[in-house]
Amino acid sequence: MFRIDRRTLQNFDWVTFTTVLAISVIGIMTVFSATRQPGVEAQSPLFIKQAVWLVIGLLGLVVFVSFDYIWLSRISLPAYITGVVLLAVVLVMGKTGMGAQRWISLGPIAFQPSEFFKLIFIVMLSQYLSFLRSPVNIGMLLKAFFIIVFLPFVMLVKQPDLGTAIVVLIIFFSMMLAKGLGRKAVAMIVLIGLVSLPFLGNIMWTGLKDYQKNRLIAFIDPQADPSGIGYHINQSKVAVGSGEFFGKGFLHGTQGPFRFLPERHTDFIFAVFAEEWGFFGSVCLLSLYLMLILRGLDTFRKAKDDFGRMLAAGITFMFCTYFFVNVGMTLGIMPVVGIPLPFMSYGGTALLSNFISAGVLINIRTRRFSLFY
Template sequence: MLNTVWNGVIRAFKAIDWPLMIILFLFACLGMTVMHSAVGHMEGRFEGQLRNFLIAFGVMWFVALWPPPKVMKIVIPIYIIGCALLLAVLLFGYTSKGATRWLDIGFLRIQPSEMMKLCVPMMLAWYFDKHRSDLKVLDFFVAGVLLLIPFFLIIKQPDLGTALLVFATGFFVIYFAGLSFKLLAPIFILGLIGIGLILYFEPVLCAPDFDWVILHNYQKTRVCTLLDPNLDPLGKGFHTIQGMIAIGSGGIYGKGYLQGTQTHLDFIPEQTTDFIFAVFAEEFGLYGSICLLILYTLLLIRCFMITMKAKTQFGALLAGALTMMFFFYVFVNMGMVMGILPIVGVPLPFMSYGGTALVTLGIASGLLMSISKYKPKKG
């Protein structure tokens, strides 16, 4: 009995990718330090985030024990369940602040769109692994359908931020599987032309009576206040303006820990969640922000190393997509806080408050560790 327990402990420790674990532990320490300053009068947030980290690390460790072949067996069921839950949200979901994104099951309220950030890349990685020996154009079309189904279901909620994250992680799997860059170049060029036209025709497009048709009114407002936050400085542009003021007031060296005036006078909106980078930048300044970026860079480098050393195509595709998911999180969050991207409600990885987001990141980290430690049996 004692030997069995001891062997289980040894196996659990061997499942951990320690370079990645050390980086995540540093993020946990830094995240809790910043959260202590950011919570202000919001009682329970610090303790809640500590609980979230403990749950996330526990889930990460559990997932790390699952080898990739075992993970592949549950991919199709969880993808189908995820899409079914998204459809259930549209039919009888819980509505809050004009969006229907949750399912209320009595004792718990869940947000199915969060699980699709992982379900979609897992499903696509499984699909391309199964067709790796004879990949055709039709396979990329099928993969596109598998991606677009949850994407449009999330868009309908509406939740543009999560939809973009789901699309990005799924798209990276398709690209890494062999999608030609020549097919993407025209889309990239059209995107640049579209951005140029929006900038040129901003006065017309942002007029109150102009209907964008494809976007909800609040999404149009986000884009227009990005172009000029002063259009509504006390309303929709308030978040962007206050975020930039906080970052600017931090200067090079920062105001010091617990000394951020924008934070402690409650000028920064959503200071424990989407805008926690503004809290960090105000108190630790440019040098502190550079150190934070270095830590994120180390995280991405380790994830890329895991991707390059993956023993299976499923592992390589999934690890590559999860790595880009981390990058996308950081880029979008910091970009919206600094006023160069629209506000879409994307948390800063391992820094922003949130149980669901941290558990999602914990599962992603566990999958990366599983891929890192997996060694196929010979013969």
């Protein structure tokens, strides 16, 4: 199973590896800056924790590069079932954080099954799709949806982890697109979407929790109440904007450490970075993400088999979704959906799961030449 031979090293995807490592190191620096406590001797240990998780993440990455990704297709079903069960467990006895149950405590470690579930879901869907003929018609699409997506989606909404639920939905449709949808199917999706939008909107709205509604209102009109629901968005824009072209300099940001910016080391970490490094630094950072995504797309194109293609597409779309939604939210052009910025935001489970995902991407690219195997 484990094959780290010369060829593996030779074909190793150093670009993806270097990119995610660079982003993670920047992330730890930014976590440090965001959580530093001005005027206090003792500094927050969060960045150290994050560094430890980085090391664990790197190990995870190495593990997931070391075996042929084909193995993943073989464990996809049991992994998927385990994932769904864990989600159910969270629903029943999860630990509440931020008004939502997302955590499971295992002794001293608390982890979020939904973080790993995304990857498990992608593997399962890739496995399922690799058996389908392309283009996929509407019947096949609905079947896939109800078999693989529906149950976990409902559970995620129930948690509620709306962010992950939406990401799962987006990943599903984009992987369908990547697989290739028939014209009819595309037309049907658009039609069903348009027809059901008012109903769906209504159901969604009444089903939303107050804080979720507030976020949507605040997105539409952040100035409505600068101290209330629009506060996050405004403070985030102030942080980003006040960075100007060259930024205030590392450790010279004020919005984060002085707590004007909520969720400063998690969902809004990009604002902290943008404040300190300015437009120039932000463009560099965003370029790293662009590189990661385009490289992932290239892996999708070059993968040796359909399973690998689907897997690469799913992971890339996942990164892509997180990236755009998070940065868009920080810049005030997307609603505040509580999802982190991959490799940057503080959070051990997410970092590990992202490194494993990156490992899988690297794995697919490294083993793209079918001839050798």
